[in-house]
Amino acid sequence: MIGNLAIVLFDGLAFGMLLFVLSVGLSVTLGLMNFVNLAHGAFAMLGGYVTVLVTRELGLPFLWSLPAAFIVAALVSVGFERTLFRRLYRAGELNQVLFTIGLVFAASAAAAYVFGTAQQPIQLPQFLRGVTEFAGLRFGSYRIFLIIIALVITGLLVLGLEYTRFGAQIRAAVDNQRAAQGLGIDVDTVFAVTFALGSGLAGLGGALAIEMVGLDPSFGFHYLVYMMIVVSVGGLGSIAGSFVAASLLGIADVAGKYFVPDLGAFMIYLIMIAVLFLRPQGLFGKR
Amino acid sequence: MATENAQTPLLQLENVRAGYGEAVVLDGVSLSVPEGGSLAVLGRNGVGKTTLLLTIMGFVNLMQGTVRFAGRDISGAPPHKRARAGLGWVPQERDIFASLTVEENLTATARAGQGNAGRWDLSSVYDLFPRLKERRANMGNQLSGGEQQMLAIARTLMTNPSILILDEPLEGLAPIIVEELIAKIGAMAKDEGMALVLVEQHAEVALGLTDQAIVIERGVIAHAAGSAELLKDQATLDRYVGLNLEGE
Ligand SMILES: Nc1ncnc2c1ncn2[C@@H]1O[C@H](COP(=O)(O)OP(=O)(O)O)[C@@H](O)[C@H]1O
Ligand SMILES: [Mg+2]
Numbered sequence: 104m105i106g107n108l109a110i111v112l113f114d115g116l117a118f119g120m121l122l123f124v125l126s127v128g129l130s131v132t133l134g135l136m137n138f139v140n141l142a143h144g145a146f147a148m149l150g151g152y153v154t155v156l157v158t159r160e161l162g163l164p165f166l167w168s169l170p171a172a173f174i175v176a177a178l179v180s181v182g183f184e185r186t187l188f189r190r191l192y193r194a195g196e197l198n199q200v201l202f203t204i205g206l207v208f209a210a211s212a213a214a215a216y217v218f219g220t221a222q223q224p225i226q227l228p229q230f231l232r233g234v235t236e237f238a239g240l241r242f243g244s245y246r247i248f249l250i251i252i253a254l255v256i257t258g259l260l261v262l263g264l265e266y267t268r269f270g271a272q273i274r275a276a277v278d279n280q281r282a283a284q285g286l287g288i289d290v291d292t293v294f295a296v297t298f299a300l301g302s303g304l305a306g307l308g309g310a311l312a313i314e315m316v317g318l319d320p321s322f323g324f325h326y327l328v329y330m331m332i333v334v335s336v337g338g339l340g341s342i343a344g345s346f347v348a349a350s351l352l353g354i355a356d357v358a359g360k361y362f363v364p365d366l367g368a369f370m371i372y373l374i375m376i377a378v379l380f381l382r383p384q385g386l387f388g389k390r
Numbered sequence: 391m392a393t394e395n396a397q398t399p400l401l402q403l404e405n406v407r408a409g410y411g412e413a414v415v416l417d418g419v420s421l422s423v424p425e426g427g428s429l430a431v432l433g434r435n436g437v438g439k440t441t442l443l444l445t446i447m448g449f450v451n452l453m454q455g456t457v458r459f460a461g462r463d464i465s466g467a468p469p470h471k472r473a474r475a476g477l478g479w480v481p482q483e484r485d486i487f488a489s490l491t492v493e494e495n496l497t498a499t500a501r502a503g504q505g506n507a508g509r510w511d512l513s514s515v516y517d518l519f520p521r522l523k524e525r526r527a528n529m530g531n532q533l534s535g536g537e538q539q540m541l542a543i544a545r546t547l548m549t550n551p552s553i554l555i556l557d558e559p560l561e562g563l564a565p566i567i568v569e570e571l572i573a574k575i576g577a578m579a580k581d582e583g584m585a586l587v588l589v590e591q592h593a594e595v596a597l598g599l600t601d602q603a604i605v606i607e608r609g610v611i612a613h614a615a616g617s618a619e620l621l622k623d624q625a626t627l628d629r630y631v632g633l634n635l636e637g638e
Contacts, residue, residue, distance in 0.1 A: 120409035271498035275487040278530075282485035285447050286499035287549055 117246030120253030120355020123307030128301025134340020144327035150306025176306020338388025407456035478551025
């Protein structure tokens with residue numbers, strides 16, 4: 104029983120870390136730049152398909168496909184940001200929602216056209232397959248890998264935002280765009296780079312997700328729901344909030360499905376309702 | 391406004407019409423500030439002083455005329471390029487970055503300058519305003535009004551500008567801080583030859599710190615004179631600047 108609990112907690116944490124990588128970029132664009140980018144789910148899906156192409160068509164190792172997924176999603180998102188999204192920064196939230204959800208539909212249709220509607224399996228390297236035994240318990244090697252990656256990303260994000268000059272410029276531009284510009288910050292470029300990093304992380308999340316939850320053209324929609332829950336429970340714009348919320352929801356989801364199968368799928372919604380009822384701004388949100 | 395200086399002015403506005411959207415606030419404004427020169431911009435509340443500075447920085451709609459800086463036409467340049475070219479604007483609301491520490495406020499936008507490159511760095515602005523050094527780890531939103539103004543000025547100095555553009559820097563500050571700031575702005579303008587545009591409602595203070603002055607009245611330049619000369623011209627001051635009884 105204790106052993107089961109440990110494994111359930113571990114699996115839940117791993118799923119939570121996946122949700123974190125998928126969602127943190129959305130939290131940043133939504134919270135810092137006030138742009139409702141539902142296409143975040145589509146960028147995640149894009150990253151997934153990049154990994155499928157890189158490993159299957161180019162025959163490159165899975166680990167190589169991860170930076171590729173990040174970079175392609177980042178670059179494509181910047182193309183969209185420069186040409187389309189920036190026109191919507193001053194438009195109402197409804198316009199942003201309608202436009203970006205439209206992009207998810209389009210991306211889903213494009214993925215179905217190119218790759219078909221079937222699940223896309225991928226080949227993992229030997230060391231990520233199977234389980235690792237520890238204290239008599241068997242932990243999935245891939246899940247360990249996922250947790251390590253998410254912790255590294257969290258560390259890099261916090262360091263980058265809190266302790267670098269570029270991070271300070273992002274925060275300055277968010278605090279007061281006009282003053283930032285008047286002091287020489289190219290706010291458009293700072294936001295474009297931030298946006299690209301966020302979308303790149305979504306792409307990386309999409310690539311990491313395949314092994315755990317699969318990949319098909321509905322990925323953008325399906326995981327958008329999880330992303331929105333993570334962002335709203337964690338609080339807009341908070342990296343720590345996204346981290347805590349993603350862990351909580353991942354564990355609740357896995358534990359719910361394991362211990363109370365009848366209720367399992369609803370567990371995350373119950374948590375979301377409870378948290379938002381008590382703290383409408385989210386766990387770490389400021390507004 | 392006439393400058394006797396033969397060389398190209400550092401900052402020059404020619405026949406500027408500017409405002410917000412379609413609404414015209416400034417009309418037919420021309421002025422120039424030579425290298426190392428200083429200009430007081432006087433006028434009552436709401437006449438367009440801040441709008442003039444926002445026009446120089448490129449934040450408002452320039453409908454007609456040109457803005458030149460260091461010999462280049464910058465009329466179409468975005469604000470961040472103007473700042474990088476050497477325009478050192480200090481906004482009226484101070485606009486301290488609240489989620490940055492005092493030191494981050496200073497370093498996030500710091501740059502080596504164009505001409506007098508590197509004159510200002512952390513240690514020299516801390517020498518200028520020792521209070522900021524004591525408060526270096528505080529967040530931007532934990533400062534008093536006087537500290538905010540010092541930080542706003544220091545933050546702009548850290549960009550090593552070739553002209554300092556101050557929008558009512560003494561507004562709402564305690565008298566002792568006002569004294570300190572006057573002395574320090576004076577030292578920069580007079581002793582170090584930093585070019586200066588100073589918007590101020592307290593005419594005596596502004597005129598004492600500058601060599602030229604303009605008075606704005608409902609969006610046009612109603613009067614232009616040497617600062618020392620205008621200081622003696624009580625009739626003109628009464629007429630356009632008044633006793634400043636409106637307060638804010
Ligand atoms: N953002 C704005 N939009 C429209 N009108 C404005 C805006 N800011 C200022 N104004 C108007 O422009 C005029 C000049 O304002 P301002 O330049 O702030 O005056 P001052 O700095 O001399 O007190 C005022 O009539 C004011 O109402
Ligand atoms: Mg003003």
